[in-house]
Amino acid sequence: MKPSSSIEATEYYFKQLFADQGDFQSKQLIIGGKEYILFYFDTLIDSSLVQEFILSPLLLRPQDAVRDVVSILDYTETDQLNEAGEAMIFGKVVLIRNGESTLYVLGVDLKKERSINIPTKERVLRGSNEAFIENIDTNINLMRKLINSTDFIVKTYTLGRLSQTKVAVMYIKSIANATIIEELDRRLQSIDIDYVESPGFVDELIREKKFSMFPQLLVTERPDRARAYLMEGKVVIGSAGSPDTIIIPVSFWSFFHSSDDYQISWPLGSVFRILRICCFFIAIGLPAFYVAVNDFNPQLLPINFVNTLQSSVKHVAFPPIAEALSMMIMLEILREATIRLASPIGQTIGVVGGIVIGTVVVQSNLVSNTMVIITALTGLASFIMPSYEMSSAVRLLSYPALLLASWLGLLGLAFFFMMICIHLCQMHTMGFPYFTPPFSFGDAKDTLFRAPIWSLRKRPAGTAPSNRTRLSHPRSWKR
Incomplete structure (x- = not known):
């Protein structure tokens, strides 16, 4: 539905849409002789950001276009009332100016999250002391700091008709198997559910053997462990609201590996x-x-x-x-x-x-x-x-x-x-x-036992990575 150039009609639409919402607010302003209205949920926005990046610039330059005045990165424009209403649920402020049919959607959502802490479920003697948290954007930030490469790809999905849960799929483009990425995309796109609570929901919705007691996806809260599996051509999936990420595809032997194995x-x-x-x-x-x-x-x-x-x-x-x-x-x-x-x-x-x-x-x-x-x-x-x-x-x-x-x-x-x-x-x-018996030395040296790092020249063949070469001349200093 497109907004009317009448500011009163747009205001009536939003007040009817959110009539039962106790935290929905609308604030009418007169700046430079022009009438503005802000629509938002006061429990989702950061009022200091609204004052600093929206109201103060408008007061200084009331005659200029909004896009030239508002100094905020998360800035979009829309001409659909339903899109603006959905954006408010995610902590956006919707700004309208009288006489204009454009809706300005501004991201000033309140950031409330716990600090990055030590892993509690996967403690190791050596290694990183950082663990994922419930904020998916922070988790992606942790991964990007560990993998400084343009080949590191992050795809986002929105799952759940009501929850609108953000799910991130991460992989290394030059290593991961394209067939896996396509199949995972097909399965995620086919999910039709009211809400997604945790990666456990995604696990059950995309796994092949529905009634098997054996885990088919590896769960981790450690960014360094997730990076290690990404380097083998696997895919990491994280979701908003959970500090756990899942790794696919994995073999039976992956569940006996620990980060400590490679630190000693x-x-x-x-x-x-x-x-x-x-x-x-x-x-x-x-x-x-x-x-x-x-x-x-x-x-x-x-x-x-x-x-x-x-x-x-x-x-x-x-x-x-x-x-x-x-x-x-x-x-x-x-x-x-x-x-x-x-x-x-x-x-x-x-x-x-x-x-x-x-x-x-x-x-x-x-x-x-x-x-x-x-x-x-x-x-x-x-x-x-x-x-x-x-x-x-x-x-x-x-x-x-x-x-x-x-x-x-x-x-x-x-x-x-x-x-x-x-x-x-x-x-x-x-x-x-899922289960390949390690009958050959090449299959066994990183499954049944942990071979020296310099001997692991090839990535595991189980997931058919597009680039199997891991090491070329690991000890070239020795003559």
Whole structure:
């Protein structure tokens, strides 16, 4: 709808449109014999910016054109009333002058955001101490400071019919695969939803395997980690209102990588990475293995160990499957309690609750000593993974593994891991394989272990980057 040259008609339109809005304001001014009206939401604008960059210049030069007087960068003109109304919701001021049909949209929105702080969910021993915040523009600023190149591309989308959430897609043009960018653009453009709350919404709306428990997008709050993946040809997605960004496409092995791996010597980084992969199998299969060897296959263990195991469960009232399930559920309850409560109370509940419950259930002959040790080791193995999403998936997968082991013994556990492997091999992210077994040295040297930096001459082939060459002559100083 186009505005009328009558200032009263335009004022009537906006007052009718925002009649129920308690913070909507209109201010009428007479400057140099000309009538002006400002429309705005007083909770969204910075009044000092209005005074300094709009009103003061108009008072000094009332006869000049508005575009020549207003000294503000975020300046646009429109002849559509609905566009001006939507702009006000984003913190803009709409200025009209009597006798003109042009609407001047001026950006003076109030900036309220927390300061850039240290990462709280991805703490590392070495590396950057900056973390993303809820303001998407600040997050883009952090990334542009880390990547000073014209090849660094930022595309913005507006998702959510009601929320109008700003989503930013970032990638390196000379490295990223164009097919991935096109496919991601197609999926984002097809999203039709009322509101987008966080990158988790985008994750579920663009992922391929809707019912898989394995995470298909990597979540990070660290700008330096996001930059590292951008340099491998991946894409980073951030949204307004969330300090988390998501990285696509990623492989199964990406969830075992930590920023610390590249800040320490490569032998240590390799050992820690292999340890995390081993803990993946421990967290899923250790309780199931305990039940299997206790009920089905005790002959697989040394006789001394079998005697110790049998003596520990001799007076226990429940079968091994009930032991394992009760202790694993108790571990989940303690974990949720420590997360949801305030930090000092949560830490106390975690320590005291673990000690008290562990001691009482053993003394009451409800659970064996061995089961308490296995539960503790299983929990620690799941927490060692750098990705919270993968850690949660591992804990959930341990339950079906436990049930199959209680039914078929070690055969059931082997069948479960075979089904997991088949499922992973069938998965794709953005059209690229999610799980590629690292059978060759070239595939394994930055997946199963961390090879020296000077040997990582090629970028990972999993996402088919347009430029695979990372290093040409890394040690040219040596002759």
